[in-house]
Amino acid sequence: MLKIPSKENCRQFPGNLGALLDYSKERYPERDGIGIPGEMFTFGEYHEKVCRLVHGLRKIGLKRNDRVILSSLNPSGYAAVSLAVLRIGAILVPVNPRMGPYELAHIVSETCPQFFICNRDKITAAIKAYEFNQGLIPPSFITIDKKAPSTIFLEELNFSRATPHWEKMATNETAMIVYTAAMDGYPLGAELTHGSLFYDSVSFAEKSFRKNDTGSEILFSLLPLFHTYGFTNGFLVPLVGGVTCLLLGTSIRGRTVVGLMKDYRPTQIISIPAIFHALVKPLSELPEFCSLLRNLTSGGIRIPKRLLNIYKEELGLIISEGYGLTEASPVVTWNGLDRPPKFGTVGPPLSCCQVKIVDDTGKKLPPGQEGEVLVKGSNVFAGYLKKPEHTQNAFVNGWFKTGDLGHVDKENYLTLTGLKKDMINVFGLKAYPKEIERLLLYHPEIESACIYREWHKKYGDIVAGEISLKPGSTMNQQRFFHWCRKNISPYKIPRKIRLN
Numbered sequence: 428m429l430k431i432p433s434k435e436n437c438r439q440f441p442g443n444l445g446a447l448l449d450y451s452k453e454r455y456p457e458r459d460g461i462g463i464p465g466e467m468f469t470f471g472e473y474h475e476k477v478c479r480l481v482h483g484l485r486k487i488g489l490k491r492n493d494r495v496i497l498s499s500l501n502p503s504g505y506a507a508v509s510l511a512v513l514r515i516g517a518i519l520v521p522v523n524p525r526m527g528p529y530e531l532a533h534i535v536s537e538t539c540p541q542f543f544i545c546n547r548d549k550i551t552a553a554i555k556a557y558e559f560n561q562g563l564i565p566p567s568f569i570t571i572d573k574k575a576p577s578t579i580f581l582e583e584l585n586f587s588r589a590t591p592h593w594e595k596m597a598t599n600e601t602a603m604i605v606y607t608a609a610m611d612g613y614p615l616g617a618e619l620t621h622g623s624l625f626y627d628s629v630s631f632a633e634k635s636f637r638k639n640d641t642g643s644e645i646l647f648s649l650l651p652l653f654h655t656y657g658f659t660n661g662f663l664v665p666l667v668g669g670v671t672c673l674l675l676g677t678s679i680r681g682r683t684v685v686g687l688m689k690d691y692r693p694t695q696i697i698s699i700p701a702i703f704h705a706l707v708k709p710l711s712e713l714p715e716f717c718s719l720l721r722n723l724t725s726g727g728i729r730i731p732k733r734l735l736n737i738y739k740e741e742l743g744l745i746i747s748e749g750y751g752l753t754e755a756s757p758v759v760t761w762n763g764l765d766r767p768p769k770f771g772t773v774g775p776p777l778s779c780c781q782v783k784i785v786d787d788t789g790k791k792l793p794p795g796q797e798g799e800v801l802v803k804g805s806n807v808f809a810g811y812l813k814k815p816e817h818t819q820n821a822f823v824n825g826w827f828k829t830g831d832l833g834h835v836d837k838e839n840y841l842t843l844t845g846l847k848k849d850m851i852n853v854f855g856l857k858a859y860p861k862e863i864e865r866l867l868l869y870h871p872e873i874e875s876a877c878i879y880r881e882w883h884k885k886y887g888d889i890v891a892g893e894i895s896l897k898p899g900s901t902m903n904q905q906r907f908f909h910w911c912r913k914n915i916s917p918y919k920i921p922r923k924i925r926l927n
Contacts, residue, residue: 443593444602444621444663447628448474451669458642459546459671461662463503464677464687468714472670478512478591483584487567491594494538494604496566498524498653500555502674504571505582505652505664508544512619516594517541519603520616521653523856524549525898529869531556536604537812540566544581544881547573575920598622598805607654607753609862610849616812619655627756628659630777632667634763635695635722635847644670645691647684649698651677655757656726656855659695681705682804688778697724699855703746704734709920710742717742721838722764726751726853728887729843735770748773754827755780756806760841772840780804782841783832789823797834797844801826851880853889853918859889863919867892872900872912881923891923902926 446601448470452459456471468476489495497519499505512519521537522531524546535543535556537879543566550568553829557565561723569579596602599784602621606614634645637804645663649923650657652674673691675684677699684706696706710717723738723746730748738744749761750773757780762774776782783791792798803826810818820829830848834840851858862880867876881891896902904926911920 440598440622440625441513441793443516444596444624445477445510445661446593447625447666448477448510449580451666455642455669458669459645461506461645461665461672461674463674465605466503467671467673474591475589477507477510477514478589479586480507481593481908482588482590483586484511484515485590486585487579489515489517489542489624492518493517493541495544496520496522496535496540496553498522498526498543498549498758499571500524500651500676502648502652504677505510506674507582508571513602515595516596516883518537520606520878521603523651523653523916525916526552527866527916528552528559529866529914530916532559534616536563537616538604539563542567542569542718544569544571546571547575550575550578551829555859559652559895592902596621598625599809600809601809603655603658605753607857608811608848608861609922612740612861612865614862615814615817618809618812619753619756620809623756623806623808624659624663626779627758628667630665630779630806631660631665631758631763633778634761634765635664635724636668636670636764638806642669642697644668644695646670646672646699647675647677647687647692647693647696648672648711649675649684649696649702650675654727654856655753656751659756660724660726660758678693681707683883684708685709685713688713688719692716692719694719694819695722696720697726699727700725700730700734700862701854703730703738703844707734707737707742710744714742717744718827719888720744722747724749725760728757728852732771750774750831750843752831753831754808754821755802755804756807756808759800759802759829762840769836769838772836772842774841775839776804776841777806779806782835783826792834794837797832799847800829800831800833800841800843802829803827851890851891853888854886854920856916857874858888858919860890862914863890863892863921866915867894867911869914870902870907872902878921883922889922890919892921893925893927895927 447858451470452474460470533846547570561826574580603614603619608615650661747762751757762768832845833843863878864876874897878892883889
């Protein structure tokens with residue numbers, strides 16, 4: 428069996444986050460490893476696929492410390508490319524494929540990537556982002572799905588050899604730059620290290636799988652890989668445990684998922700509340716498959732108590748909640764399988780980190796008292812790219828200030844109670860009012876915007892706003908939303924507006 432590495436022994440860090448694949452390949456080369464519906468690779472086959480990608484990417488010039496923007500909803504291509512990039516020692520910059528050019532413009536100006544890997548239909552937005560940054564050297568564009576003019580097609584790279592060698596990286600070297608925390612209007616690039624992502628993955632795996640029987644585990648990952656929750660917990664964690672993983676993304680229908688359960692017979696599903704809600708009816712019609720599921724993990728946003736009760740009382744299933752944020756790679760706490768879950772809480776801290784609750788003066792509060800949640804541990808990020816002041820302000824004596832409010836009980840189970848930061852949680856994706864206001868001002872007819880959170884009984888937190896138009900503007904709501912759909916990520920578009 429695969430012995431899950433201990434966080435206390437740094438020598439067990441493999442030397443590169445992308446080398447996690449070698450754990451499973453060396454021990455279980457013939458076991459089903461990573462796949463999508465209709466295409467499953469054994470760990471040995473997947474290792475070969477990734478190593479050929481390494482060879483191909485090196486042949487076109489990708490090297491250590493280069494920055495690579497990766498933007499795709501294709502889970503199979505995304506997963507393999509990300510491991511290849513990491514094994515080369517380059518730095519991954521994942522972005523939401525639905526980002527508009529105004530959002531991308533800030534990211535490319537800060538990261539100055541050497542390569543931009545995406546689907547063909549995203550090339551136009553990427554090129555437009557560079558038009559806003561005159562003087563910035565454009566990267567080499569690589570398309571994942573189809574050929575495009577003046578780009579490199581991923582499938583036409585030189586795959587003639589497999590290159591198993593990976594660059595030796597220190598635990599504190601940057602593996603990924605993930606943009607988040609746009610409280611001031613511009614998102615910050617959180618530098619997640621090879622060590623922070625490794626230790627978070629290992630600590631989560633310790634609480635997720637049967638240590639003596641990972642071969643019987645099959646995980647359905649219904650998460651986007653551009654999100655740290657999906658990348659770490661829905662992809663890296665199975666590599667740590669040698670667990671078969673089917674990458675399904677979030678656009679798949681509930682009935683399709685249940686249909687796939689007949690073929691793959693999963694023991695675990697990891698996703699978000701909206702997906703679990705969509706699975707209720709199809710699962711209720713096939714109770715024989717519910718008995719196979721021993722662990723359902725939900726994150727990104729608080730799951731409604733009513734949905735928890737439906738799963739428990741009608742389906743006989745327990746959904747375990749956790750808590751995390753990008754800067755913690757991302758998981759901080761979780762109601763895992765190693766301790767009894769406590770409903771209403773998001774569980775105790777993982778073994779790689781500590782949590783404490785403090786008041787506005789920084790004083791530690793006793794169990795039961797509400798304050799800001801602080802996190803410290805080997806899974807915490809290195810800092811914000813090119814933003815030393817923001818980094819300094821985010822920490823106090825080595826503890827990261829999350830901006831979330833909560834309290835712990837005597838057994839250190841965390842309960843979240845609110846937000847200290849100005850943020851709107853839209854189905855697990857974080858929207859920041861000041862950033863949305865900034866993006867809306869790119870519209871030539873908008874004078875100013877005031878964005879705020881509203882509660883919707885069906886959708887939970889929604890983005891709402893008041894928009895002031897310039898004199899002489901004839902813009903109506905239809906034209907406003909049409910512009911937003913072309914230029915802004917869908918989850919940042921206000922659901923409710925008033926035009927003045």
